[in-house]
Structure formats: structure tokens, C-alpha cells
Amino acid sequence: MKETFHTAKGFVANKNRRSKHPQGMGFLDALPDAALDSVTELACSICETPIAVIALVDQDRQWFKSARGLDIGQMDPDRSFCAHAILEPSQVMEVQDATTDVRFAAHPMVTGGPNIRFYAGAPIVTSDGIARGAVCVLDRVARRLSGGQRRSLENLAGLAARLLEHAESMRARSQARFVQWEQEEEFLQAVSSAALDLTSYVDRTYTYRFANDAYLKYWERRREEIVGKSVASLLGEDMFQKVAKPALDRAFGGQVVSYESVVNFPGKGERHVKITYLPSGARVGVPCKGVVVRVQDIHELKSHELELEKTVQLLERKTIEQQRFIHIVSHDLREPLNSINNFTSLLVQDHRESLPREAQRYLDYVSAGGARMTRLLNDLIRFTELENYTLDLEAVDLNQLAAQVRDDLLSATLDVGAQLHIDELPVVEGNASFLRIALQNLVSNALKFRHPSITPIVRVSSITEGSDVVLQVEDNGIGISDEHQAEVFDAFRRLHNRRTYEGTGLGLAICKRIAQMHGGWLSVKSEPGVGSCFSLHLPSCVSNPSGDPLA
Numbered sequence: 169m170k171e172t173f174h175t176a177k178g179f180v181a182n183k184n185r186r187s188k189h190p191q192g193m194g195f196l197d198a199l200p201d202a203a204l205d206s207v208t209e210l211a212c213s214i215c216e217t218p219i220a221v222i223a224l225v226d227q228d229r230q231w232f233k234s235a236r237g238l239d240i241g242q243m244d245p246d247r248s249f250c251a252h253a254i255l256e257p258s259q260v261m262e263v264q265d266a267t268t269d270v271r272f273a274a275h276p277m278v279t280g281g282p283n284i285r286f287y288a289g290a291p292i293v294t295s296d297g298i299a300r301g302a303v304c305v306l307d308r309v310a311r312r313l314s315g316g317q318r319r320s321l322e323n324l325a326g327l328a329a330r331l332l333e334h335a336e337s338m339r340a341r342s343q344a345r346f347v348q349w350e351q352e353e354e355f356l357q358a359v360s361s362a363a364l365d366l367t368s369y370v371d372r373t374y375t376y377r378f379a380n381d382a383y384l385k386y387w388e389r390r391r392e393e394i395v396g397k398s399v400a401s402l403l404g405e406d407m408f409q410k411v412a413k414p415a416l417d418r419a420f421g422g423q424v425v426s427y428e429s430v431v432n433f434p435g436k437g438e439r440h441v442k443i444t445y446l447p448s449g450a451r452v453g454v455p456c457k458g459v460v461v462r463v464q465d466i467h468e469l470k471s472h473e474l475e476l477e478k479t480v481q482l483l484e485r486k487t488i489e490q491q492r493f494i495h496i497v498s499h500d501l502r503e504p505l506n507s508i509n510n511f512t513s514l515l516v517q518d519h520r521e522s523l524p525r526e527a528q529r530y531l532d533y534v535s536a537g538g539a540r541m542t543r544l545l546n547d548l549i550r551f552t553e554l555e556n557y558t559l560d561l562e563a564v565d566l567n568q569l570a571a572q573v574r575d576d577l578l579s580a581t582l583d584v585g586a587q588l589h590i591d592e593l594p595v596v597e598g599n600a601s602f603l604r605i606a607l608q609n610l611v612s613n614a615l616k617f618r619h620p621s622i623t624p625i626v627r628v629s630s631i632t633e634g635s636d637v638v639l640q641v642e643d644n645g646i647g648i649s650d651e652h653q654a655e656v657f658d659a660f661r662r663l664h665n666r667r668t669y670e671g672t673g674l675g676l677a678i679c680k681r682i683a684q685m686h687g688g689w690l691s692v693k694s695e696p697g698v699g700s701c702f703s704l705h706l707p708s709c710v711s712n713p714s715g716d717p718l719a
Contacts, residue, residue: 253289254299290325566593
């Protein structure tokens with residue numbers, strides 16, 4: 169009878185399952201592992217055989233991951249002992265005498281060197297239930313394993329499966345990290361290349377290793393004309409030695425170096441830039457590997473700074489002129505105006521009754537005009553001085569301040585028959601003089617803009633919003649329409665003619681400015697025919713009545 173070698177039935181059917189894990193989970197082509205070599209050495213020792221291998225099988229080949237006593241790298245799986253062993257993953261396959269086994273009698277390893285007679289293989293079954301190969305022991309004489317040796321061989325196969333899966337897990341994680349690093353590097357290079365700042369990387373030999381698109385554009389160079397070339401070749405030897413090299417050397421020493429300079433770029437012309445040298449890879453005991461050079465184009469910013477400086481200088485000159493104007497108004501205009509008012513007052517007292525009726529009317533116009541001019545002059549000077557005044561803050565008891573305002577306006581309150589109610593008020597941090605001016609203007613307006621036929625009622629109260637105090641002046645006067653409420657705080661803005669309601673149009677503008685000086689603001693809620701409520705918002709309330717702002 170002609171002897172033929174029998175391939176493992178069912179091995180081909182299992183190829184599809186193994187092909188889902190090409191190359192035996194990725195470790196078939198790896199170098200032998202010391203731990204797996206220890207497994208084969210233990211197998212030889214326990215089973216008392218001269219040969220032990222860890223054979224892995226994929227769809228195309230059998231690969232010896234570790235071998236002891238056998239010098240064969242791989243073979244066709246269809247000619248493999250292990251191809252038969254893995255058909256029964258749950259048990260050890262044992263061939264006591266291969267020359268009498270029809271499956272292996274004609275096998276080249278039996279009929280020729282190394283003259284195998286005995287074979288035992290424990291399948292290596294991974295956690296997915298697939299047999300990937302076997303831990304095998306072989307001998308050149310016929311024999312059999314003891315029960316303890318079979319169990320030990322099974323345990324060694326289980327250990328090999330765990331070692332291989334662990335190696336595959338580590339390989340997969342390394343691969344994932346490598347892919348992640350590649351993606352991050354691509355992302356960083358893409359971001360760096362697209363960045364507006366000029367970015368380059370210089371190694372310790374003063375050679376460019378990277379230059380982004382902006383760097384190339386400013387210098388009008390192709391990438392190959394910069395990357396791989398020396399810094400001196402781009403900047404020139406003189407500029408390199410005097411400027412770039414000292415800065416790079418300091419950065420190589422681990423120091424961040426930054427300075428501003430004017431550089432004449434071929435692609436952009438003369439630009440004011442900020443240059444920063446950032447050490448890369450420097451750690452304790454590890455020298456800097458290179459320097460990231462970042463060049464920021466701050467030319468427009470510098471131009472704006474120069475324009476701003478010119479504007480500030482212009483404002484300073486305007487301020488000096490304004491202060492000179494205030495001095496002229498305060499001294500040179502007030503004196504003749506006082507003379508006009510004084511002599512007009514004497515004419516009214518001593519000679520008005522002796523004048524014709526038409527002359528009396530003209531004299532009244534002069535007297536009223538002089539008084540209005542005095543009020544306007546005082547308000548204008550006060551408003552202008554507020555623009556340049558710096559507050560000295562102190563604890564201010566609003567109760568005392570409101571009582572002073574009530575006394576100041578007592579005559580005006582009695583003249584119109586008004587009722588002025590003042591609630592209990594807190595202590596705030598501010599300037600007493602200016603807060604008194606603001607409160608007096610608000611109460612005075614409430615008395616002025618009243619209904620002719622209704623008794624005026626004015627209430628001064630306060631509420632708290634967080635740590636802020638809101639000082640409120642509420643009246644039952646004529647009110648303000650919605651479309652005009654935003655306008656009433658503008659300087660010289662009047663909603664009524666002087667014949668109906670006197671005023672300069674600066675009172676609320678002064679109140680608004682005082683609120684701003686305290687870090688607050690002024691607001692109004694009003695309804696025509698019902699009344700108005702003006703709110704002076706003052707931040708950082710001091711709630712204790714002792715007057716100590718730090719208590």
C-alpha cells in the first residue's frame with residue numbers, strides 16, 4: 169500500500185475563523201519571547217522530552233514562536249502535527265508512535281530527520297474560544313505521558329495563551345498610542361503650519377528642522393530652502409552672530425528669551441516683530457534638544473500704540489485748555505456777571521416802581537436772565553470740574569446727608585406745599601459732598617416737575633441689591649414718557665421750555681457723572697401723569713452705622 173501523509177480534516181474549515189485574526193493576533197512575526205522560551209523549557213523538563221515547541225497556526229502557515237531542541241522556523245499548516253491537535257481544543261492530543269499512526273507515518277519529520285516518534289500537543293485556546301496553536305513536546309522514541317504530565321502540559325498551554333494575549337494587548341495598545349501620536353503630530357504640524365505667527369524649530373547645530381507656512385511666506389522661501397539649512401544662511405552671518413546666536417544659546421540653556429525688533433522681510437517689508445525663543449525638551453539633567461522660535465508680527469499693534477500716544481497727548485493738551493477755560497469762566501466772567509446782577513438788583517429795589525410799565529418788564533427780563541446765567545455758570549463749572557476729579561472715599565451716613573438736603577430745600581418745599589418723606593437710610597462708602605449735590609438735584613427736580621393741582625409728595629428711600637445700595641427719590645409729578653427717559657441724563661437736554669420749568673439742563677448730567685465717579689450708575693422709571701423714581705446705584709455698601717468702612 170502506498171503511504172500518504174494525511175492532512176487534518178476540518179483544518180481548512182477553521183481557516184475562516186482564524187483569518188479574522190490575521191497572523192495569529194499579530195504576534196506570529198514577532199521575535200521569540202523570553203517568557204515563552206521558559207514555557208518550552210518547562211515543557212521539556214516536565215515531560216522529559218528533548219524537544220518542545222510553541223507552535224502557532226494561521227490560515228497560511230505554522231510558526232514556531234518558541235522552540236527547544238528543534239531548528240525549524242515554520243512550515244505549511246497542512247503538514248503540521250498541530251493542525252490535528254487544534255481540532256480538539258479541549259484535550260491534549262497524544263501520538264505515542266508516529267510510525268504506526270496512519271495520519272503521520274508518512275510525515276517528512278517521521279520518515280526523515282529529526283525522526284519524530286512521539287508527539288503530544290495541548291491546544292493554546294485564546295479567550296475568544298479559538299485554538300491558535302499548541303504547546304507541543306516531541307521525542308525520537310515511542311512513549312506516553314503520565315496523567316500529571318498531561319495536566320502540566322495543559323496548564324502550560326493555558327499560560328502560553330495568557331502570555332500571548334498579554335503580548336497582543338500590549339502590541340495593540342502600543343499601536344493605538346503610535347496612531348494617536350501620529351495623529352497628534354499631524355494635527356500639531358497642521359496647526360503650526362497654518363498659524364499666523366512665524367514658527368520654526370532650530371536644533372543644537374543651529375539648523376532649521378521645521379518652518380511653518382507663515383515663516384516661508386515672510387521670507388519668500390520654499391521649505392527646502394530653509395529646512396535643513398543653517399540659521400546663518402537665512403539671516404546672514406553678521407545678524408546670526410550678533411543677534412540670533414546669543415539668544416539661541418540662552419534658550420539652549422533652558423531660558424525663555426523674548427525681545428522686540430524691526431526686521432526687513434523679503435515678503436512683507438519692514439515689520440515690527442516680537443521674537444520668542446522657547447526651549448524644547450529641556451528637563452532636569454537633560455539638555456535642551458532644540459528651540460522653538462516664534463515671531464509675532466506686532467506692526468499694526470505698534471502703529472495703534474503710536475496713534476494712541478498721540479491721542480493721549482492731544483487729550484492732555486485739551487485738558488490743559490479746558491482747565492484754562494474753567495479758570496477764565498470762573499474768574500473773568502463771574503466778576504462782570506456779579507456786577508450786572510448786583511446793579512440790576514439795586515434798580516429793582518430802588519427804581520422799579522418809578523419806571524414805566526414797559527421798562528419794568530424789560531428790567532425783569534434782565535434780572536431773570538442774570539440769575540439764569542449765574543445758575544448756568546455754576547452748573548457748567550461744577551460739571552466740567554467733575555470730569556477731572558478723583559474721589560476721596562469715606563463712610564457717608566445717608567441719613568445725615570438727607571437731613572442736610574431737607575434743610576437746604578426747606579424754602580422750596582414750603583413754597584410749593586410739598587411733603588418730603590425720608591426713610592431710614594444706610595451708610596455707604598463715597599464722597600459726602602458729591603453725594604449731597606446728587607441727592608439735592610434729584611429732590612429739587614422732584615419739587616420742580618410737579619402737577620400744578622396736586623400736592624407734591626417726595627420720598628427718599630433705599631434698597632439693597634447684593635452688596636450695593638440703591639438710593640431712590642420717588643415723586644408723584646408729571647412723569648417722563650418712555651421715548652425721552654434715555655435722554656434726560658444728557659448735558660443741556662431739556663424736555664420743557666424755561667417759561668414752564670426753569671433749569672439749565674445740567675442737573676441730571678451732574679448726577680449721572682457723580683454716580684459714575686462712585687463706580688455706579690443712575691436710572692429712572694417713570695410714567696407720564698403718575699410720577700418718576702430716580703435710582704442712584706452705589707456699589708460696595710458699608711452696612712455698619714459706625715462709619716468705619718473696614719469694620
